[in-house]
Amino acid sequence: MRVLLSAYGTRGDVEPLVALAVRLRGHGAEVRMCAPPDEELAERLADIGVRLFPVGPPVGELTRGTALPSAAELSRYRTELVETQFDVFPEALDGCDALVAAGLAQVAARSVAEAAGVRYVYVSYAAVHLPSPHHAPPPRPGWPEPEAHDNRKLWELDARNLDAEFGETLNGRRAALGLPPVGDVRDHVFTDRPWLAADPALGPWPETPGLDVVQTGAWNLPDERPLPDDLVEFLEAGAPPVHVAFGSMRPSPDIGRRCVEAIRAQGHRVLVNRGWADADLAGEAPTGEDDDRPGCFAVGEVNHQRLFGKLSAVVHHGGAGTTATAARAGTPQVVIPLRLSDNPYWAGRVAELGIGAVLDGTDRTDGIGGPAPSADVLNLAFRTALAPGARERSEALAGRIRTDGAEVAAARLVAELRQR
Incomplete structure (x- = not known):
């Protein structure tokens, strides 16, 4: 059983997948990961014996300044990242049974999994990233602040922005794979059954019609390193x-x-x-x-x-x-x-x-x-x-915070793959 994990972001975006990788290996699965090529992230994956498929430029280039890139630069950066994902993911996914993608930056993941005929799981680390009338969309750098105040309207505007940003690139690459076009980029990436890797006591999911969220608890590993x-x-x-x-x-x-x-x-x-x-x-x-x-x-x-x-x-x-x-x-x-x-x-x-x-x-x-x-x-x-x-x-x-989220997720994924 082989599983590809993918995230693009800082240490905080990658570390939950590290926890999942360790638990999946405990169930006998072979794990690979697509992540930025930052040296610290590469060393972290090498420490746990997970093969890294580098995707995109180092994230440190974005985070080590006191100002974010301009809106135009961020748009170009995002488009290039999607193109890179379509180029790298097929090789990384070769021989795998599932792809677990974390975060909205993983625009290409579901399409590549669909073309390969493997299980695709989208995971969010916070409820706010998933559409619900109970909260507004999170801030997205490079896009203007919407003027609406109703949460449903804000999520509609958010979906339109995502379509405008990624729709043409996504559907062009899907056509090259022989796949039909996508009408709603965000819903396509999220699926109607996303996973939520957040603790139910700290960040619960508010029940929302049309979205069957699987909340596993946060994904983390015990850290036994001594303090200096x-x-x-x-x-x-x-x-x-x-x-x-x-x-x-x-x-x-x-x-x-x-x-x-x-x-x-x-x-x-x-x-x-x-x-x-x-x-x-x-x-x-x-x-x-x-x-x-x-x-x-x-x-x-x-x-x-x-x-x-x-x-x-x-x-x-x-x-x-x-x-x-x-x-x-x-x-x-x-x-x-x-x-x-x-x-x-x-x-x-x-x-x-x-x-x-x-x-x-x-x-x-x-x-x-x-x-x-x-x-x-x-x-x-x-x-x-x-x-x-x-x-x-x-x-x-x-006393109410769970510590078994990564194991819950790993056991669930392994059980699903065995059923398939």
């Missing part, structure tokens, strides 16, 4: 610190600096994580103890599963992986969402569940490079997240 000795020494030297990181994104320099200042001003130690984008979040903030203020310590990539339970709060951008890891640890969160993808959705879930505080961007420009929230707003957010109630609610939620 110098980090352990810092953690043991005082009260639990507040962790500041923005994952694969590079926000404006002021955001990290002001967060560090606001946290230390309230008497808390700070742990700054540079993240995948290697962002200098602390800016000119000094490390160590100074002027009778709590210390600030900087680290690179470390084991969040082992770290987050040792913190007083986690400050982040609203990524699915960071939100879920903090929730599993029972640690309050302060979310400063970038107006990208599912970041605002996860920020909303943190607010609804009362497990932290959210800065909604009303005092700053939306986008990856917007200015930092004001000192007053930051101070209020940290007081809210560090209050006893947020900690109690976070710990209560942690």
